[in-house]
Amino acid sequence: MLTQLSVHQLRNLQAVHIQPGQCNVFIGANGSGKTSLLESLYLLSRGKSFRHHQPKRYISHHAPHTTVYAKFANGNSMAIQKAQDASSIMRLDQQAVYVQSALTKQLPTLLIDPSSMDILEIGSGSRRQLLDWITFHVKPGFHPQWLSYQRLLKQRNALLKQSPKLSSYQLQELAAWDKGLANHAALITHYRQQAFEEWQPLFNSLIQQLLPDYAPFIQLKFSAGYNTEVALDELLQQRLAQDCQMGYTRIGCHRADVQVLWVEDEVARQQVAAFQETSSQNAGSKNIGQQDTQLKSSEPQTSESRLAPEQPYQEEQGFYDLEEVGLLGNVREQAANVLSRGEKKLLITALKLSQLPLLATVKQGEADSAVISEDEVMPLVLLDDIAAELDERALTILLKSLSQLSCQVFITSLEPKIMVEIGHYWPQAKMFHVKQGQVTEEAIN
Numbered sequence: 001m002l003t004q005l006s007v008h009q010l011r012n013l014q015a016v017h018i019q020p021g022q023c024n025v026f027i028g029a030n031g032s033g034k035t036s037l038l039e040s041l042y043l044l045s046r047g048k049s050f051r052h053h054q055p056k057r058y059i060s061h062h063a064p065h066t067t068v069y070a071k072f073a074n075g076n077s078m079a080i081q082k083a084q085d086a087s088s089i090m091r092l093d094q095q096a097v098y099v100q101s102a103l104t105k106q107l108p109t110l111l112i113d114p115s116s117m118d119i120l121e122i123g124s125g126s127r128r129q130l131l132d133w134i135t136f137h138v139k140p141g142f143h144p145q146w147l148s149y150q151r152l153l154k155q156r157n158a159l160l161k162q163s164p165k166l167s168s169y170q171l172q173e174l175a176a177w178d179k180g181l182a183n184h185a186a187l188i189t190h191y192r193q194q195a196f197e198e199w200q201p202l203f204n205s206l207i208q209q210l211l212p213d214y215a216p217f218i219q220l221k222f223s224a225g226y227n228t229e230v231a232l233d234e235l236l237q238q239r240l241a242q243d244c245q246m247g248y249t250r251i252g253c254h255r256a257d258v259q260v261l262w263v264e265d266e267v268a269r270q271q272v273a274a275f276q277e278t279s280s281q282n283a284g285s286k287n288i289g290q291q292d293t294q295l296k297s298s299e300p301q302t303s304e305s306r307l308a309p310e311q312p313y314q315e316e317q318g319f320y321d322l323e324e325v326g327l328l329g330n331v332r333e334q335a336a337n338v339l340s341r342g343e344k345k346l347l348i349t350a351l352k353l354s355q356l357p358l359l360a361t362v363k364q365g366e367a368d369s370a371v372i373s374e375d376e377v378m379p380l381v382l383l384d385d386i387a388a389e390l391d392e393r394a395l396t397i398l399l400k401s402l403s404q405l406s407c408q409v410f411i412t413s414l415e416p417k418i419m420v421e422i423g424h425y426w427p428q429a430k431m432f433h434v435k436q437g438q439v440t441e442e443a444i445n
């Protein structure tokens, strides 16, 4: 667990030193520096900000670089210094390290902030990143394959962009790259699929807690980004003419996705019926799922709203056809089209938090020759503006679920009254008051 945090010259945080506990709450007015504190932890873990790619945006004005230092309960430490030109100096227990993944491995960090809402709504990129985050942590073979795939893909796209017509030498070169891409893609898909299968049941059980009324209707679906029954190089060769015209590679594991679907079919209905039967003695309680979902799925839907923009490759694209939905009497569409904003936040929270138990199953010795021993790795969960979008009941469910997971929590809130609720689940929670970049720990009455 992280027991000391020092931040220098990050946005309005000039020099901050705090001693975090298991649950930490940053309270302050708008613009006081709360999110910047979360940003500093994210920077340490991931080597980048979640708000801006360019370091000059988050390094304090007129400062040459920003530094974040953390010390752990076992005495080990890690630090990152990020300069204006995006170069980094990183240390793990005083020793220089040269790849960000060394820090990421030791400090897995999950962020839930208002922009996380995009996960369900735009493109496949952020959902793919979510799957890749857990695959990176639980399947050590994944990252090298992913790096090699990205390198080849970049070369391929650069060549495709050069000219819509390639010389015979270029075609030969491309065929060799495609073979390489196919080999890496097969392994990447294998690791992703394995991680997905481990993650899915954890998600199903967390969604049961966070959105019990809707759990039977929510399904995750992994798609590889290409038809895995055929080798990727064959598919790429078949599509070469179109790729040349478009100037980029349209299929491959860079188009993988984890779709979050709303499926009202016979199986889901039977689950709801079975649940209702077992809970029928609770007379007067709301009929799980039935009432709300009927209401929601009868809302008018345009054909556009049924399809999220920028759809990736889909094996079952036709299934989304409105008429077919009508004929079958079933509903199958993106969950984002059905849920309210608060419900989406709970769904996204379930997607992210359900990955945490997998980190505990990383076997000893699988990580890099760790300075910080494996049993010391405790993931961080960063919750920015926790109360946004959630009513009191939803907030309670979220905090309760979070408190049952093994992680260190950093929360921001405008209002100190949140401490009452947090105190139920973390009696030792720490409260920090943030004012114009100054952070002070405050006693909780």
Ligand SMILES: Nc1ncnc2c1ncn2[C@@H]1O[C@H](COP(=O)(O)OP(=O)(O)OP(=O)(O)O)[C@@H](O)[C@H]1O
Binding pocket: 010, 011, 012, 028, 029, 030, 031, 032, 033, 034, 035, 036, 037, 056, 057, 058, 059, 060, 061, 414
């Ligand atoms: N590069 C920078 N250098 C100095 N200050 C900056 C820089 N970038 C942003 N700021 C300032 O840092 C402050 C901290 O912003 P931050 O987003 O952390 O606040 P916050 O407490 O999370 O606010 P909110 O509750 O509105 O989300 C803001 O006042 C902002 O104007």
